[in-house]
Amino acid sequence: MRKSRLPISRRNLLQGAAAVGLTLNLPKGARAEGGQVNFYNWDTYIGETTLDDFTGATGIDVQYDLFADNDELFAKMRNGNPGYDLIVPTNDYVERMIQADMLVPLDHSKIPNMKNLDPGFANPAHDPGRKYTMPYMWGTIGIGYRKSAVSKTPDSWADLLTSDEYAGRIATLSEAQTVMQMAMKLMGKSLNDWTDENIAAAEAMIIAQKSRITAFAPDNGQDLLLAGEVDLAMEWNGDILQAMDEDDDIGYVVPKEGGLLWEDDLCIPAGGPNPEGAHALINYILGAEAGAAIADFIYYATPNTAARALLGPEYNENPAIFPSGEAMANSEVSIFPGQDVIAKIDAAWTRVKAAG
Amino acid sequence: MESFRKNIRVFFAFFGPTAGWLMLFFFVPLAIIWVYSFGENVSLTEIKTTWTLENYKRLFESEILVLFWRSLLLSVTSTAICLLIGYPLALVIATASRGAKPWLLLIIILPFWTNLLIRTYALLNILGTRGRLNDLLEWFWNLGDGALDLIGLGALNLLGESFVPIKFLGTPLGVVIGLVYVHLPFTVLPIYSALERLDRNYLEASLDLGASQWRTFRSILLPLTMVGVATAAIITFIPMLGSFLTPDMLGRGQVDMIANVISRQFKSANDWPFGAALSLFLLYITFILLALQAIYEMRKGGQRDG
Numbered sequence: 259m260r261k262s263r264l265p266i267s268r269r270n271l272l273q274g275a276a277a278v279g280l281t282l283n284l285p286k287g288a289r290a291e292g293g294q295v296n297f298y299n300w301d302t303y304i305g306e307t308t309l310d311d312f313t314g315a316t317g318i319d320v321q322y323d324l325f326a327d328n329d330e331l332f333a334k335m336r337n338g339n340p341g342y343d344l345i346v347p348t349n350d351y352v353e354r355m356i357q358a359d360m361l362v363p364l365d366h367s368k369i370p371n372m373k374n375l376d377p378g379f380a381n382p383a384h385d386p387g388r389k390y391t392m393p394y395m396w397g398t399i400g401i402g403y404r405k406s407a408v409s410k411t412p413d414s415w416a417d418l419l420t421s422d423e424y425a426g427r428i429a430t431l432s433e434a435q436t437v438m439q440m441a442m443k444l445m446g447k448s449l450n451d452w453t454d455e456n457i458a459a460a461e462a463m464i465i466a467q468k469s470r471i472t473a474f475a476p477d478n479g480q481d482l483l484l485a486g487e488v489d490l491a492m493e494w495n496g497d498i499l500q501a502m503d504e505d506d507d508i509g510y511v512v513p514k515e516g517g518l519l520w521e522d523d524l525c526i527p528a529g530g531p532n533p534e535g536a537h538a539l540i541n542y543i544l545g546a547e548a549g550a551a552i553a554d555f556i557y558y559a560t561p562n563t564a565a566r567a568l569l570g571p572e573y574n575e576n577p578a579i580f581p582s583g584e585a586m587a588n589s590e591v592s593i594f595p596g597q598d599v600i601a602k603i604d605a606a607w608t609r610v611k612a613a614g
Numbered sequence: 615m616e617s618f619r620k621n622i623r624v625f626f627a628f629f630g631p632t633a634g635w636l637m638l639f640f641f642v643p644l645a646i647i648w649v650y651s652f653g654e655n656v657s658l659t660e661i662k663t664t665w666t667l668e669n670y671k672r673l674f675e676s677e678i679l680v681l682f683w684r685s686l687l688l689s690v691t692s693t694a695i696c697l698l699i700g701y702p703l704a705l706v707i708a709t710a711s712r713g714a715k716p717w718l719l720l721i722i723i724l725p726f727w728t729n730l731l732i733r734t735y736a737l738l739n740i741l742g743t744r745g746r747l748n749d750l751l752e753w754f755w756n757l758g759d760g761a762l763d764l765i766g767l768g769a770l771n772l773l774g775e776s777f778v779p780i781k782f783l784g785t786p787l788g789v790v791i792g793l794v795y796v797h798l799p800f801t802v803l804p805i806y807s808a809l810e811r812l813d814r815n816y817l818e819a820s821l822d823l824g825a826s827q828w829r830t831f832r833s834i835l836l837p838l839t840m841v842g843v844a845t846a847a848i849i850t851f852i853p854m855l856g857s858f859l860t861p862d863m864l865g866r867g868q869v870d871m872i873a874n875v876i877s878r879q880f881k882s883a884n885d886w887p888f889g890a891a892l893s894l895f896l897l898y899i900t901f902i903l904l905a906l907q908a909i910y911e912m913r914k915g916g917q918r919d920g
Contacts, residue, residue, distance in 0.1 A: 329881035336659050358658040426781075432867050433882060472784055474867025486744055487783075597658060597884065604883035605677075611870040612677035612684075 259375055292317035295535035298325060298342040300522070303395075305552040313541045318535045325475075335360055339529035343536040349384040353594035361390045361525050368537040371544035374564035382521070383593060390525035395558035398519055398581055398589060399436065400512035402480060402498035407489035413585070415444035415513045418490055419463055425470035427489040429482050432474040434607030435600075437464060439592060440492060443515045452599045461606040465613045473589040483508055494520075495532065496558050497556050499578050501565050506566045516588025521561075644897075650890035658811050661887055669891035673766020678875070678892075684808055685871040688786060688861075689854040690794035693801075696850050697843065699794070700801035707802070708809035719806075722799050730796065734863050741864065748779040756867035784866035792860040797853060801846045841914050848907045870895065 268588070297309070301324045309320040322577045323342070328351040332342060347355060349395075355361050366372060366388075375393065387390045403412050407427070412418065418428055420443055430437050439449035441460035472488050473479075480501040481492030491498075497512040524543065526536045542548055549565030559579050560566060566574055573579065595603075640690060651669055651882050653661040672678065740746045755777040783786035787902075816838065820830040838906045858873035865871075871893065879889025 297701060327881075333881060342645060354658055360659075430801070434878075435882070468868070471868070474864065476862070476867070485742065502631070597655060600883060604878060604885065605675075607878070608681070608875055609677045611867070612680040614868075 260292040276558045280423045291530055292319070293535055294319040295343045295532055296530070297323045297343055297539065298323045298331070298345045298574065300325065300346060300547060303346070303522075303553045303556055303558075305548065308543070308548055308552055311336065311548065312539060314390050315542065316538055316540060318541065328342055330578060335527060339527045341570045342527055343532045344539055345525055345527050346394055346522050347525060349382070349523065350404070350592045350594040352523050352525060353384045354610060355525070355527075355587075356385065356390055357594070360528055362528050362533065364392065364540070365537060366536075369541045369542045369544065370373070371546075373517070374544055374546055374549065374562050376561045376563045379521075379561040383591065384521075385523070391525050392544060393561040394522045394543070395493045395556070395560055396519065396521040397552075397558050397579075398512050398586075399431070399440070399492065399494055400498075400510055400517045400581070402483055402491045402493045402508060402510050404483060404486075404489040405507050405509050410547050411509070411511055412490055413511050413514050415440050415515050417513075419444055419467055422470055424490050426472055428471045429452050429473040429475040429479040429488040429493075430471055431479065433493050434603050435592070437492070438603060438606065439518060442579075443517070443588070443590075444515070449518060450595065452602070453568075454602070455582050457602055457606050458562065461610060464610050488590075491588040495578055495581075499557050499576075502578065510576055512581045512585040514585050514588065516585060516590060517593045519589045521591070580592040642747065647890045647893060650887050651894050652888075653860060653887040655885060655887060669888045670895075672888060673891060680874075681870060681875055682874050684869070685855055685857075685873075688789055688793065688869075689857075689869065692790050692797065692854055693847055693851045694855065695790065695794050696798055696801040697847060698796060700846060700850075701843070702806055703798075704802045704805035707806050719843055721800050726815055733796070734764060734792065736858055737795065737864060738783065741788055741791065743779045743781060743783070747782070748856065750835075751780065752777045784868040786865075786869050788864045789861050789869045789871075792855055792864040793854050793857060796857075800853070801850045804846040805839065805842045808839040808845075826844055844907055844910055849904055852903065856896055856901065861897045861906055904914055 265347070273508075276453060285539040295318055297320050297389065299322065302320075309322060313319055325334070328348050330348055331345060332354065335342075335345070336358075337347035338359075352361070369392065372388075372392065379388075379393045381387060382393075389459055401412050401415075401418060409423070412424075417424060418430065430440075438457065438460040441463045442449050442451060442456055444463070444468065445456070445459060447456055473482060475482055475491065478495070479488070479493040480497040482488045483491050483493075484501050484505055485497075488565050495510060502510065504510045524540045526540075543552065546561060546562070546568060549560055549562035550568040553562070554569055554573060555567055557576075557579065649663055652662060652665045652667075653663045654666055654668070656662045703722075707715060738745075739788070742748070755773060759768070759773050762770070762772055782791065784914055812835070816834050819829055820834045821827075825833065855871075856873050857871055858877055861869050861871045861874055873896075876889050876892045876896075879885045879892065883889075
């Protein structure tokens with residue numbers, strides 16, 4: 259989904275790349291004794307030195323691989339685990355994977371740093387009791403916008419999905435499910451209420467708006483905003499935060515109808531060669547210092563209370579990272595609706611694409 | 615060539631590796647896709663082969679047909695433009711001096727040295743509403759507007775109040791530009807090779823006997839290179855029909871072609887059987903076109919020999 263999780267500045271990006279390069283290029287002789295963990299993660303979604311520090315602390319090497327989106331991750335794991343020990347799917351894909359027996363239960367006794375987590379994350383709907391997952395980062399989907407180009411803060415999905423005020427200056431995400439969920443929020447429904455009527459109404463809404471939408475952007479809405487091609491973009495908060503860092507004229511708001519709350523989880527896929535090492539890495543990441551270093555670098559919201567305590571107000575009180583109020587109260591977590599509904603959503607999306 | 619028929623071992627020594635390669639990386643995967651296309655999703659990850667025709671029936675749903683039709687229209691239009699640009703280009707190269715020819719060919723092939731993705735990103739930069747092409751158009755607009763002012767017609771705003779950038783991205787126009795740009799070399803090279811093989815004496819004879827340049831082109835040059843043109847049209851058209859990246863990036867999700875639907879079946883829709891049926895349908899179209907071209911070439915060949 260979030261194709262690139264670019265950190266907060268280009269300078270950091272380069273350092274991050276260098277850090278990853280360093281990890282991958284450790285000379286053979288310097289390799290540690292504790293085996294190797296194959297970690298499959300999103301791009302630029304880890305601290306600058308986290309993996310090196312982990313190797314230093316435990317003697318376990320990390321082989322770090324990147325995926326672009328959940329669909330790629332799922333497609334890779336679908337016909338058997340190609341050798342990964344630790345993966346980071348988003349909550350609804352976690353559900354898919356649990357249903358498909360792709361994940362193994364975690365041994366909580368090997369993850370003492372669980373105590374650092376916000377108790378609010380202890381019992382999520384997608385994994386009751388945290389049997390299979392540990393939360394890594396969370397965030398929202400909302401509207402990124404160019405402040406000087408809007409008449410008022412675009413704090414409703416109507417500005418994006420029904421109004422003609424910003425015709426030709428709008429980008430939405432390209433994922434059928436997400437765009438239709440935001441349409442359902444605008445209709446005042448739950449974003450998990452996938453009745454046939456709601457799907458049809460969402461489809462009709464998007465088809466009616468299609469000519470005013472500039473791009474169904476495959477997660478590059480922030481680039482379109484920065485380039486001035488659009489003034490409003492449905493996007494992941496982290497992507498817009500990156501754009502805000504480059505351009506003061508860009509803002510982020512979670513619409514009052516509520517947006518989507520997502521959570522990426524650390525999970526151990528079935529059939530991985532080193533579940534022991536994976537547990538050790540999970541525990542390390544949930545540590546206070548390591549967690550703080552990661553959050554400070556990638557600027558997503560961490561569920562790690564101990565890590566937040568180490569970070570300043572610039573992070574903890576940033577409304578784009580930690581939204582609050584009515585919008586936040588109305589936001590929801592997406593629940594995997596099952597293959598039948600996925601098929602209906604895709605068919606509706608094909609009709610959207612065929613229209614016009 | 616004759617010795618292959620006499621010495622079967624030499625034949626297999628040459629043919630074996632190719633056949634093995636084709637078998638392993640072309641026929642086997644294709645067979646798997648073919649079997650998938652008769653399957654049903656029984657769980658999130660399992661496909662049961664029930665020899666159902668349901669996936670093929672779904673090809674005839676109206677929105678799928680609309681997307682097929684759009685893919686056809688865009689590909690036919692782009693192929694026609696490629697031929698219109700490509701033929702004169704091939705002619706220029708074929709008639710160029712011995713020294714210039716390799717350089718001209720190099721220019722045609724040069725884009726292949728850069729990854730398609732990179733080239734498409736470059737096109738994004740050129741075609742955007744604030745891209746280079748619109749910059750150029752704005753410059754021309756200012757020039758024209760200034761000229762009108764100069765001759766005292768400025769108040770009439772003949773060119774409009776101000777410059778309005780042309781929207782290329784997210785429109786069929788942008789996709790066509792992208793398709794033409796990417797596939798033009800495929801058009802030029804077969805036509806060039808047909809022109810190279812052509813006996814120039816025919817052209818001289820035609821001109822000597824008093825035919826005009828145009829008449830010579832229409833009655834001699836074009837018919838004699840028609841097989842090359844047909845080949846160019848086919849190998850330009852087929853990859854266009856299955857284009858994924860160009861409509862995805864330059865079409866911005868607004869001008870999806872059929873390959874975009876196929877890609878979704880293997881990713882977010884998680885419906886491999888339907889995706890398989892869609893891809894095979896494209897393949898069938900390709901086969902039919904290739905068969906037609908083979909028949910055409912055979913008939914042409916027959917005419918010439920007879």
